[in-house]
Amino acid sequence: MRAVVVRNGRLRAVNDLPEVVPQASEALLRVRLAGICSTDLEIVRGYAGFEGVLGHEFVADVEDVGGEVDPAWIGRRVVATINIGCGRCAECLANGPEHCAQRTVLGIHNRDGAFAEYLRLPVSNLMPVPEAVADEAAVFTEPLAAALRIREQIAVHPTARTAVVGPGRLGLLVGQVLALGGTEVTMLGRSAASLELPRYLGLHTGLAVEYADNSFDLVVEATGNESGFEQSLRLVRPQGTLVLKSTFAGASTIDLTKLVVGEIRVVGSRCGPFAPALRLLAEDTIPVTDSIDAEYPLAEAEQAFAHAARPGVRKVLLRP
Amino acid sequence: MRAVVVRNGRLRAVNDLPEVVPQASEALLRVRLAGICSTDLEIVRGYAGFEGVLGHEFVADVEDVGGEVDPAWIGRRVVATINIGCGRCAECLANGPEHCAQRTVLGIHNRDGAFAEYLRLPVSNLMPVPEAVADEAAVFTEPLAAALRIREQIAVHPTARTAVVGPGRLGLLVGQVLALGGTEVTMLGRSAASLELPRYLGLHTGLAVEYADNSFDLVVEATGNESGFEQSLRLVRPQGTLVLKSTFAGASTIDLTKLVVGEIRVVGSRCGPFAPALRLLAEDTIPVTDSIDAEYPLAEAEQAFAHAARPGVRKVLLRP
Numbered sequence: 258m259r260a261v262v263v264r265n266g267r268l269r270a271v272n273d274l275p276e277v278v279p280q281a282s283e284a285l286l287r288v289r290l291a292g293i294c295s296t297d298l299e300i301v302r303g304y305a306g307f308e309g310v311l312g313h314e315f316v317a318d319v320e321d322v323g324g325e326v327d328p329a330w331i332g333r334r335v336v337a338t339i340n341i342g343c344g345r346c347a348e349c350l351a352n353g354p355e356h357c358a359q360r361t362v363l364g365i366h367n368r369d370g371a372f373a374e375y376l377r378l379p380v381s382n383l384m385p386v387p388e389a390v391a392d393e394a395a396v397f398t399e400p401l402a403a404a405l406r407i408r409e410q411i412a413v414h415p416t417a418r419t420a421v422v423g424p425g426r427l428g429l430l431v432g433q434v435l436a437l438g439g440t441e442v443t444m445l446g447r448s449a450a451s452l453e454l455p456r457y458l459g460l461h462t463g464l465a466v467e468y469a470d471n472s473f474d475l476v477v478e479a480t481g482n483e484s485g486f487e488q489s490l491r492l493v494r495p496q497g498t499l500v501l502k503s504t505f506a507g508a509s510t511i512d513l514t515k516l517v518v519g520e521i522r523v524v525g526s527r528c529g530p531f532a533p534a535l536r537l538l539a540e541d542t543i544p545v546t547d548s549i550d551a552e553y554p555l556a557e558a559e560q561a562f563a564h565a566a567r568p569g570v571r572k573v574l575l576r577p
Numbered sequence: 578m579r580a581v582v583v584r585n586g587r588l589r590a591v592n593d594l595p596e597v598v599p600q601a602s603e604a605l606l607r608v609r610l611a612g613i614c615s616t617d618l619e620i621v622r623g624y625a626g627f628e629g630v631l632g633h634e635f636v637a638d639v640e641d642v643g644g645e646v647d648p649a650w651i652g653r654r655v656v657a658t659i660n661i662g663c664g665r666c667a668e669c670l671a672n673g674p675e676h677c678a679q680r681t682v683l684g685i686h687n688r689d690g691a692f693a694e695y696l697r698l699p700v701s702n703l704m705p706v707p708e709a710v711a712d713e714a715a716v717f718t719e720p721l722a723a724a725l726r727i728r729e730q731i732a733v734h735p736t737a738r739t740a741v742v743g744p745g746r747l748g749l750l751v752g753q754v755l756a757l758g759g760t761e762v763t764m765l766g767r768s769a770a771s772l773e774l775p776r777y778l779g780l781h782t783g784l785a786v787e788y789a790d791n792s793f794d795l796v797v798e799a800t801g802n803e804s805g806f807e808q809s810l811r812l813v814r815p816q817g818t819l820v821l822k823s824t825f826a827g828a829s830t831i832d833l834t835k836l837v838v839g840e841i842r843v844v845g846s847r848c849g850p851f852a853p854a855l856r857l858l859a860e861d862t863i864p865v866t867d868s869i870d871a872e873y874p875l876a877e878a879e880q881a882f883a884h885a886a887r888p889g890v891r892k893v894l895l896r897p
Contacts, residue, residue, distance in 0.1 A: 356815040356816055356839070356840070358791070410840070471678070483833075495676040496672075501836060501837045502837065503833075504834060504837050504838060505834075508830050508831060508832045508833075509830070509831055510829070511829055511830075511831055512827075512829075513803075513806065513829055514624075514824060515845075516843070516845040517822065517823065517824050517845040517847060518824060518847055519676070519845060520676070520730070520845045520846060520847055521845045522842065522843070522844050522845070523836070523843035523844075523845075524843075525833075525835075525837040525838070525839060525840045525841045525843075526840060527837060527840050
């Protein structure tokens with residue numbers, strides 16, 4: 258089988274992986290389209306210490322099912338949540354798999370991912386894609402759900418002065434999701450070029466350095482690198498809220514004084530709900546396909562990753 | 578006038594300060610007793626860049642008043658909140674002076690403090706001390722209010738596995754305040770000696786390093802130094818809450834991965850409400866005087882600060 262793997266800290270396209278066989282309660286998925294996320298780029302740099310098949314944003318067809326699974330699943334076009342819990346611990350039973358200590362995470366932690374011809378996942382992770390949602394939109398379900406996660410964690414006030422630091426892949430989705438309730442959202446970048454698409458999409462934009470300290474009630478850090486925290490902390494007002502969406506390899510040096518003296522609330526934010534993401538995509542409320550910069554076959558994964566890593570580039574897709 | 582000042586980054590006792598004259602709306606306070614706090618030690622190390630008379634924990638008598646002040650204040654024994662806002666900005670009018678951008682802070686920012694024979698403060702900052710509260714307890718009003726601030730910011734669940742990292746001056750008050758609602762609070766220290774007083778006061782205790790990752794739902798960081806954040810982040814469970822109480826000079830190097838992936842909520846916490854602190858002191862619910870290690874006259878401030886800086890030492894008082 259063809260796939261894109263990380264081995265010994267190096268990305269490579271391979272074509273010699275063994276056939277994927279679905280286990281009990283699982284489906285065999287044939288990937289239609291997958292998306293490269295900043296977390297994938299960070300994994301290649303060493304984040305999370307992952308080795309195996311990369312990829313966690315995808316849309317696929319159910320080609321077969323393992324034991325104990327309703328065969329009606331076969332032939333359905335699906336997306337899938339990426340956390341697989343033990344299903345037995347108190348955390349799984351009360352809240353689901355996202356914070357199970359024993360969980361695997363698709364293409365991130367102890368489980369082969371979606372940059373491949375096939376993958377397998379429990380059917381409990383699958384969600385059928387409405388016909389109205391094209392593959393090129395459905396592939397954004399996972400990051401759109403991650404953006405929606407913020408709305409599960411905090412109340413986004415329609416009057417809150419709100420900024421997203423980092424107008425990239427995820428930041429752009431976050432900005433659009435936060436603006437849905439009438440909130441004025443300013444997308445902050447480091448270059449004018451990075452702000453063109455956000456402006457085209459109707460968001461306010463600005464250069465982060467041109468904003469005074471304490472300018473915003475709510476700031477979302479979505480730069481994907483360690484420079485973002487300090488800038489975001491500078492911009493949030495005392496008693497404001499700072500949401501962290503970036504996962505990256507490495508440590509940040511932070512002066513915690515403002516956090517304490519300004520009584521800032523910091524909220525880490527990760528995976529979100531798929532059902533509302535699919536609803537928004539079906540309504541075409543969030544024009545995700547404007548973010549697509551390129552598409553590559555699996556065999557050209559190295560070029561695809563290099564493309565995705567260029568400044569200002571947003572979504573690069575892989576098609577098996 | 579005698580006082581303890583920081584000048585050019587050095588602490589010294591002086592006796593040549595000019596007489597303090599209360600301005601309009603202010604009271605002239607004669608200090609009865611004052612307490613040294615970890616923030617005072619940090620200021621001497623350069624935190625907040627303060628120069629002037631130190632000290633923000635005190636109990637005093639109103640000796641005189643400035644213009645527009647009811648003379649009935651004269652003779653009252655009082656404590657006082659430490660933030661003085663502009664009184665005109667939206668923040669002051671809506672929420673009070675604690676986060677006014679133009680505020681001064683007693684003995685911390687642009688305003689001479691309480692390690693002196695006299696100080697002046699707006700009468701709106703004063704609160705009379707009930708007769709039942711001795712000077713040696715009243716001097717704890719400010720830090721006890723800071724501990725209570727946590728209960729203004731978050732719901733402290735009676736069933737939450739709760740830890741306070743740093744069983745020192747402030748940590749001990751925080752632990753006692755969090756335990757008031759039936760919550761089991763574990764005070765975590767670096768040495769067995771530091772846990773003797775918390776244990777005597779009826780709190781659970783333990784060595785921080787002996788606890789597994791993710792052991793607590795709620796962790797309060799009160800070490801007063803940069804080592805505390807990393808340890809506290811390690812101990813809080815995914816989706817748990819980490820409250821930061823320490824203010825110190827310098828930056829911390831932090832791996833933000835757990836914060837994001839574990840969706841931790843971090844809450845900076847500073848000054849709190851005086852009225853409930855005085856109620857708790859009047860009821861003798863929080864046995865603060867057990868924390869008093871020594872008392873010095875102002876002239877021996879250098880010895881007092883050296884004493885307060887020793888490991889395991891809690892409250893050192895200054896009596897003018």
